[in-house]
Amino acid sequence: MANSAETELQAELDHHEHARAQMAAMRDLTEGIHRIYSGDFNESTKNLGLGDVRSDHLFGWAMANYTVPRLADLSDRDIALFFGRIWMDDGEDFHIGRRHIRDEHGDPIVLDWRAPLAEQYYRASAHNRRDVAKRRRFGFQGARITGFEDENLLLGEEVASDILTEEIERPRTGPMRDIVATIQPEQDELIRREAAVNLCVQGAPGTGKTAVGLHRAAWLLYNYTEKLDKAGVLVVGPNEGFLSYISGVLPTLGESSVWQVTVQQLTGAHTALAVDTHEAALLKHDERMALVCERAVWGHVGTAADGVTAEEGLLITDGGWRWRLGLRYLDEAISNARKHTRTYTAGRKAVEDAIVQGARRQAEIRSGHSPDNKWATKLKRTESVRAFLDAVWPKLNTKTVMKKLYGDAAFRADATRGILTEAEAALLAGKPAKPTAGDLLISDEIESHMKLREPSESFGHIVIDEAQDLSPMQCRVIARRSGKGSVTVLGDLAQGTTPWAASSWTDQMRHLGKEQVEHTELTTGFRVPAVIIELANRVLPHLGVDVAPARSIRSDGSLDTIATSDLGDGVREAVAKALAEEGLVGVIAADERAEELRSLLEGTERLEVVAASLAKGLEYDHVVVVEPAEIVAAPTARIDGSTSFAEGGGATIESVGLRHLYVALTRAVSRLTVVHSRALPPEMEA
Numbered sequence: 001m002a003n004s005a006e007t008e009l010q011a012e013l014d015h016h017e018h019a020r021a022q023m024a025a026m027r028d029l030t031e032g033i034h035r036i037y038s039g040d041f042n043e044s045t046k047n048l049g050l051g052d053v054r055s056d057h058l059f060g061w062a063m064a065n066y067t068v069p070r071l072a073d074l075s076d077r078d079i080a081l082f083f084g085r086i087w088m089d090d091g092e093d094f095h096i097g098r099r100h101i102r103d104e105h106g107d108p109i110v111l112d113w114r115a116p117l118a119e120q121y122y123r124a125s126a127h128n129r130r131d132v133a134k135r136r137r138f139g140f141q142g143a144r145i146t147g148f149e150d151e152n153l154l155l156g157e158e159v160a161s162d163i164l165t166e167e168i169e170r171p172r173t174g175p176m177r178d179i180v181a182t183i184q185p186e187q188d189e190l191i192r193r194e195a196a197v198n199l200c201v202q203g204a205p206g207t208g209k210t211a212v213g214l215h216r217a218a219w220l221l222y223n224y225t226e227k228l229d230k231a232g233v234l235v236v237g238p239n240e241g242f243l244s245y246i247s248g249v250l251p252t253l254g255e256s257s258v259w260q261v262t263v264q265q266l267t268g269a270h271t272a273l274a275v276d277t278h279e280a281a282l283l284k285h286d287e288r289m290a291l292v293c294e295r296a297v298w299g300h301v302g303t304a305a306d307g308v309t310a311e312e313g314l315l316i317t318d319g320g321w322r323w324r325l326g327l328r329y330l331d332e333a334i335s336n337a338r339k340h341t342r343t344y345t346a347g348r349k350a351v352e353d354a355i356v357q358g359a360r361r362q363a364e365i366r367s368g369h370s371p372d373n374k375w376a377t378k379l380k381r382t383e384s385v386r387a388f389l390d391a392v393w394p395k396l397n398t399k400t401v402m403k404k405l406y407g408d409a410a411f412r413a414d415a416t417r418g419i420l421t422e423a424e425a426a427l428l429a430g431k432p433a434k435p436t437a438g439d440l441l442i443s444d445e446i447e448s449h450m451k452l453r454e455p456s457e458s459f460g461h462i463v464i465d466e467a468q469d470l471s472p473m474q475c476r477v478i479a480r481r482s483g484k485g486s487v488t489v490l491g492d493l494a495q496g497t498t499p500w501a502a503s504s505w506t507d508q509m510r511h512l513g514k515e516q517v518e519h520t521e522l523t524t525g526f527r528v529p530a531v532i533i534e535l536a537n538r539v540l541p542h543l544g545v546d547v548a549p550a551r552s553i554r555s556d557g558s559l560d561t562i563a564t565s566d567l568g569d570g571v572r573e574a575v576a577k578a579l580a581e582e583g584l585v586g587v588i589a590a591d592e593r594a595e596e597l598r599s600l601l602e603g604t605e606r607l608e609v610v611a612a613s614l615a616k617g618l619e620y621d622h623v624v625v626v627e628p629a630e631i632v633a634a635p636t637a638r639i640d641g642s643t644s645f646a647e648g649g650g651a652t653i654e655s656v657g658l659r660h661l662y663v664a665l666t667r668a669v670s671r672l673t674v675v676h677s678r679a680l681p682p683e684m685e686a
Contacts, residue, residue, distance in 0.1 A: 009148065012085075012138070015095065016145050019081045019110050023101050079252060080140035082110050083181035086121050087134040096121045098180055099254045112254075113180045114222040122188040129153045137163045137181075168526050168554075175248045176619070179211045182526070190520060191216045195224045195461065198514040200489045200505050202521040204550030205536065205666030206528030209490045210617060213463040214246060216488050218253040220461055231460025231485060235260040236478060238466040241610075242617045259459075263470060267444065267477045269437035276436045278499075280427045284438025285471030285500045287511065288419050290445055296405050296415040297344050297449040300394055304330035307391035314388050316359055318379060321366070323359040333358075334392060345451045348393040352380055355388075398447045402439070407431045441473040448480055458483035464512075466616055467491040471500035472511045479513030487514060493545040495616055497659045503545060523548045527619065527669045529557025535672070535684065536665045542683045543662060544655055560673045561680075567627060568600060570675040574624045578673065579606060583621025588612055588664040590634040593626060612660040615667055623668035629678040631664060632657040658683060 082097035094111045096118050101110040111118055124132035133154055139147040149163050167182050183191065190212050193199055199216070203209030217233050235250075235258055237243045243260050250258050264270045276284065283289065304327045308314050314325040333354035341347040356376045364370050379385065404411045406428055416425040435443070462482050464470070468491035470478070478487075489509065493502060502508040509517045525533055530552040537549045564570030571587065578585040584606055589597055591611040598609040610618065612631045625631075634657055661681065665672065674680070 009145075012148060013145055015109070016081060018103075019095070019097075019101050022103050022109060023081065023099075025104070026101070078142045080138065080143055080145055083138050083140065084121050085136040085138075086124070086132050088120075089129075089131045089133050094118075098178070098252065112222065113183075114219045119188065119192060122183050123185045124153060125185070126153050126156050126158050137161055139163045139166065140181075175244065176210070176246045178249050178252050179208060179215065180253065183215065184208075184524075184526065186522070186524070187212050187215075191219050193518070195220055195227065196486055198486050198489075198509070198517045200509055200517050200519045201491075202505060202519070202547060203490065203492055204523050204525060204547070205492065205495070205663075206525035206533070206550065206552065206669070207522035208526055209492070209522055210246065210465055211249075212522075213465055213488050213490045214249045215253065217258055217461065217463050218250055218255045221255050221258070224460075228460045229257070231458070233258045234459040234462045234481065236263055236266055236462060236464045237261070238263060238469060238616060239614060241614055242465070245618055263474055263478075264437070266481065267437065267474055268440040272437040272440060273434035274436045274439075276438050277427075281436075281438050282499055283420075283424055283427050284436070284441055285473050287472035287476075289442060289473055290476060291419050292405075292415050293442060293445040294449060295419075296401050296411075297396065297446055298338070299414060300344075300396060301334065301338060301347070302392040304334065304392060307388040314355065314384060316355075316379065316382055316384050318359070318363075318375075318382075321363070323362050325355060325358045329358055330355075330388075330392075337393075343451050344396060344449055348389060348395070351393055352385070352389060355385055356380060396450065398443055398450055401446050401450075402443055403431070405442075438473075441471075441477060444477050444480070445473065448476075453480060453483075455483075457481060458485065460485045461487070463488045463490070465490045466495070467508060467512075468493050468496040468502045469498045469616075470502070470508070470511075471498065475508065475511035476513070479511070482513065487512060492547065494540055494543050494547050495659060495663050496545070497613065497616065497656050497663065499656070501656075501659075521548060523550055525550045525552040526554070528552055528666055529554040529668075529670065531557050531559045532665065532668055532672045535559060536662055538685070539658060539662045539665065539681075539683045542655070543659055556670070557668075558671045560671075562673060562675045564675065564677055567675065567677045570677070571597060571600070571624060571626055574673040574675050575601065575604065575607065578622040578624060578671065579604070581622060581671065583670060584608070585622045585624065586610055586615070586618065586620030586667055587624045587626060588615050588631075588667060589626035590630040590660075592634070593630055597626065612664050615660075616663050618667055619669050620667055621669055622671040622673070623664070624673045624675060625661075625664045626675050627678060628661050628664075628674060628676060628681050628684060631661045632681050632683075634660070 079098065081099075081101065082095040084096040085093060086096065087093045094117060095109065096113055097110040098113060099110070100108060100112040100115070103109050113121075120130045120132050121135065124130045124135060133152075135151045135153065136148050137151075138145050139149075147163075149161060151159050151161070164182055179187075187208055190199060190201060193216070201209050201212060203212075214235070217235060221228050221233060235246075237246065237260065239262055243262060247260065250256065250260075262270070304314075308327070308330070310327050313327060314330060316323045316325075333351050337347040337350035337354070341350050356379055359379060360371055360376070405415060406412070407430070409429070412425055412428060416428075458481055462478060462485065464478060464487060467489045489505075489512065491502075493505070496502060505519060509515075528550075533550050533552045540547070540549055560574075562570045562574055564573075575585065575587065585608070587597055587601065587607065587609045588594070589609070589612060591613055594609055594611040601607060601609055608620070612634070658681070661684075
């Protein structure tokens with residue numbers, strides 16, 4: 001029996017080497033194509049003599065650029081080329097891997113995990129075989145296959161996979177890894193939802209919601225290539241540290257064309273040169289500001305009586321002719337423009353066109369023929385038409401509206417009446433020389449009423465992670481970049497740590513402009529051990545959100561507490577014990593304490609010191625949580641994109657500190673140590 005297993009393993013190793021050789025051949029072929037067409041492009045740019053034939057410049061450019069990402073995809077990374085194999089009832093079998101590899105005859109020797117047939121590998125079970133007779137999982141270290149285990153589904157018995165468990169529990173040694181080898185059936189179902197579906201995933205810590213979002217992006221690009229290659233896919237994350245952590249996932253899945261940005265970059269907050277007070281920041285992120293912006297723009301539209309009198313109407317001199325349009329016709333034109341146009345600029349043009357159409361009808365009746373477009377252009381330039389339009393629908397730009405909203409008290413009172421209190425409206429007063437992040441949100445909102453965005457500025461699909469932390473106004477910025485595309489929204493209401501964090505996914509999806517949404521909740525944890533989840537679940541009921549507690553499939557892991565009179569000594573002791581084990585260590589503390597510890601632990605390998613306000617989305621093998629009471633009591637940090645809590649106003653928002661603690665307690669995927677010199681928060685007690 002042992003010899004048989006060894007023979008099979010050798011056959012699999014041989015197949016893996018064959019696949020590697022064929023992928024190298026695919027790369028060689030692609031390199032050859034790249035050389036040919038990049039050569040054609042270079043040749044076409046040179047000076048040609050009279051009568052010389054010019055190679056197809058644009059085709060050469062397109063082909064040369066097409067091969068660049070394909071060459072990157074075919075790079076021989078330090079990753080096994082396949083991780084699974086299935087035998088079907090009809091006798092066919094398929095190896096499942098990270099990308100499609102074919103042999104010299106064009107036949108597949110490794111099937112891409114995103115291919116429709118690969119769904120059977122992930123979802124087949126002893127109770128629902130999906131025509132799968134046997135499933136094989138491979139163990140691997142880097143690019144080396146180390147062994148395999150088989151699951152005979154015909155026996156009708158569920159069998160735990162040691163290889164699957166080992167891969168899930170494998171220590172972290174750096175940025176986030178893909179999970180193609182460990183995707184669970186409920187995750188696979190979400191990943192493979194069709195492109196038109198707006199998906200909202202509420203996920204408890206360790207349930208793999210971020211991985212689901214990234215793998216869904218890769219799956220969509222593979223299965224909806226023509227649509228999404230043109231429209232593009234965008235991933236929006238909470239901060240630079242998070243993007244750095246996930247940056248390697250999509251390239252290992254064969255996708256390098258996905259844009260990955262922070263919400264600050266998308267909204268322009270990273271360019272803000274000034275910082276709001278805490279109160280002003282809260283207001284500028286409030287959904288009521290959208291109504292203020294709408295009124296500030298469209299409130300400029302008047303009635304026909306603002307431009308002409310009832311007796312005179314609009315009198316237009318056209319050479320020897322005179323055309324007159326009455327108040328009723330003009331008011332109807334204004335009303336139709338307001339009703340049927342989406343932007344202020346388009347509305348003004350619609351009124352202008354209606355004026356020309358009214359004059360044209362009179363000209364047709366009186367002269368017997370219809371004037372041409374040259375006549376129409378000339379008519380629009382007449383003084384009476386220009387004066388009327390400027391009176392009832394004045395020209396505007398975003399800068400002008402912003403200046404009036406902030407600097408003109410009477411205008412601001414009109415724009416905010418019935419929406420904001422007088423005290424709130426006063427927070428908008430002033431003429432800031434430098435914009436804040438909140439000002440940029442307001443500017444983007446106003447701009448959306450002025451003109452439509454260019455199609456190139458919208459995306460076919462947007463993946464939004466940690467979406468519970470977005471304010472309504474930030475959501476609206478993202479919604480305008482989504483257009484008619486779909487979204488995958490990921491987050492955990494219990495981990496909402498901004499002053500404007502969402503308490504309802506229904507409301508958050510409304511702010512994101514999506515009405516038809518599929519909601520789902522992931523509660524089974526694969527990353528965080530049960531002993532750690534149980535501690536975090538003590539805190540969960542105190543967070544004021546209606547989410548189900550997580551449960552973990554992992555019975556391993558450890559939880560320790562160090563009570564000390566000297567916090568520095570306690571942290572050093574905990575770190576020393578953590579570094580004695582394999583894996584990455586994260587020390588998480590309140591923001592000011594983290595700065596202090598960073599200098600204390602500087603230069604220690606395999607260790608990162610993280611402020612509690614920035615720990616969300618990160619994972620470490622061993623986490624040392626320092627002084628939980630400080631984390632709970634710390635002021636809200638980095639409000640409105642600022643770089644320190646002091647700049648953000650330094651206010652403490654109810655339950656935000658407790659949520660930072662909940663996040664910190666759920667970052668460990670193996671071991672957690674809590675170090676404290678003060679009493680632990682009562683919410684952590686059983």
